[in-house]
Amino acid sequence: MTTFTDLGVPEVLARALAAQQITTPFPIQTATLPDTLRGKDVLGRGRTGSGKTLAFALPVVTRLAASGTPRRARRPRALVLCPTRELATQIEATFAPLAAAAGLRTTTVFGGVAQSRQVTALDRGVDVLVACPGRLEDLLRQNLLTLDGIEITVLDEADHMADLGFLPVVRRLLDRTPQRGQRLLFSATLDNGVGTLVDRYLTSPVEHAVDPAAQTAVASTHHVLEVADVTVKRDVVHALAAGRGRRVLFMRTKHHAKKLAKQLNQAGIPAVDLHGNLGQGARERNLAAFSSGEARVLVATDIAARGIHVDEVELVVHVDPPAEHKAYLHRSGRTARAGAAGTVLTLQLPEQRADVRSMTRAAGISVTPVAVRADDALVRQLADAPGTVAPAAGGGGVAAPAATSGAVRTATADATRGGRQGGGRQGGGRTVPRRRPP
Known part of the structure; x- marks a missing residue:
């Protein structure tokens, strides 16, 4: 069995990982670490939860510790760009024990909070800066830091940054980092301009991919439940929320997420909301209440579809079906993590049949909707023991990949926390020809 030290990770960092019960590399880590540790530019492709955070945290800490460059105020040595503050916080939490073991400092920079503490941390000097593009560019405009000393740049969830319209800012930020530095880009896809970033900023990158279809973790089962009207839908949602275990309910708007969380709490169901109108605190x-189990239900907008790593989410409910299949897949990826089972439900009104059918087909899922009411046995079973609902004859609401049978496999694994390592198949590394604009 391959170990982290076999891949070139220093013993001091391997011990820091072992203290978190992380001893076996994920496939994306096994694939990329030999190249990233040697200083090569790397393009890592894999879905959220495939282990990407450690795949770039380990080489960043290792190479900074070995470079010997002194830490200076307002001059970070490594930059990690990511799309959301939640993800920035979780990335920094992954870096923290590794950085401590190597004698390095880390901090985060993102909007939605006062910049004073962030500036204070930069003034003290940091080695690794984890940042969201908007706040970082704002601080640069104020001349509160420089990127001239960046030795390694990481773009995490690059496709999500593209979806959010951040690529122009990302390009401006990358233009301010030294061209000679190492650059790592991790993304699930290369669409919406991500491929252009690879061509422009990565020098002869080696590409590695993890194929989610080949992962071997326990499958998620997908159902589409049709409700006759909004009243029936409300009752079904409350029945699903009242079940045992941890579950995430996705809404389309911030207002409805806040409203549903309030209604659930009034009904005696411990719930919290997560959306863009909330302050960082x-x-x-x-998130802490949901992670600890104090609240069993998280009612969220798409802000939680990416980068929120919480183990043992048994059920994801698309209360409001998303507008497109990528959002469906990202939302659904909140369950079936770290080798655990997971179930995904989509609620549709009669007038949403065509849209939901198109969305699930685009996601590679074939599913037969089932009409339900709140007191149906299927709803009760999905609420209390979602993973026990077996595929039924003729579809029975259980999703399967198009052109196959059985449950859809949406295996993911969480590398930002200690615990089991599993699932996945690494793709072979290949060198992408260097293509830079004049």
């Missing part, structure tokens, strides 16, 4: 408190 409230977001962190709500």
Whole structure:
């Protein structure tokens, strides 16, 4: 069995991982670490939860510790760009024990909070800066830091940054980092301009991919439940939320997420909300309550579809079906993590049949909707023991990959926390020809 030290990770960092019960590399880590540790530019492709955070945290800490460059105020040595503050916080939490073991400092920079503490941390000097593009560019405009000393740049969830319209800012930020530095880009896809970033900023990158279809973790089962009207839908949602275990309910708007969380709490169902109208302190408190089990239900907008790593989410419910299949897949990826089972439900009104059918087909899922009411046995079973609902004859609401039978496999694994390592198949590394604009 391959170990982290076999891949070139220093013993001091391997011990820091072992202290978190992380001893076996994920496939994306096994694939990329030999190249990243040697200083090569790397393009890592894999879905959220495939182990990407450690795949770039380990080489960043290893190479900074070995470079010998002194730490200086307002001059970070490594930059990690990511799309959301929640993800920035979780990335920094992954870096923290590794950085401590190597004698390095880390900090985060993102909007939604006062910049004073962030500036204070930069003034003290940091080695690794984890940042969201908007706040970082704002601080640069104020001349509160420089990127001239960046030795390694990481773009995490690059496709999500593209979806959010951040690529122009990302390009401006990358233009301010030294061209000679190492650059790592991790993304699930290369669409919406991500491929252009690879061509422009990575020098002869080696590409590695993890194929989610080949992962071997326990499958998620997908159902589409049709409700006759909004009243029936409300009752079904409350029945599903009242079940045992941890579950995430996705809404389309911030207003409806807040409203549903309030209604659930009034009904005696411990719930918290997560959406863009919350301040950073409230977001962190709500996520902590959900992670600890104090609240069993997280009612969220698409802000939680990416980068929120919480183990043992048994059920994801698309209360409001998303507008497109990528959002469906990202939302659904909140369950079936770290080798655990997971179930995904989509609620549709009669007028949403065509849209939901198109969305699931685009996601590679074939599913037969089932009409339900709140007191149906299927709803009760999905609420209390979602993973026990077996595929039924003729579809029975159980999703399967198009052109196959059985449950859809949406295996993911969480590398930002200690615990089991599993699932996945690494793709072979290949060198992408260097293509830079004039």
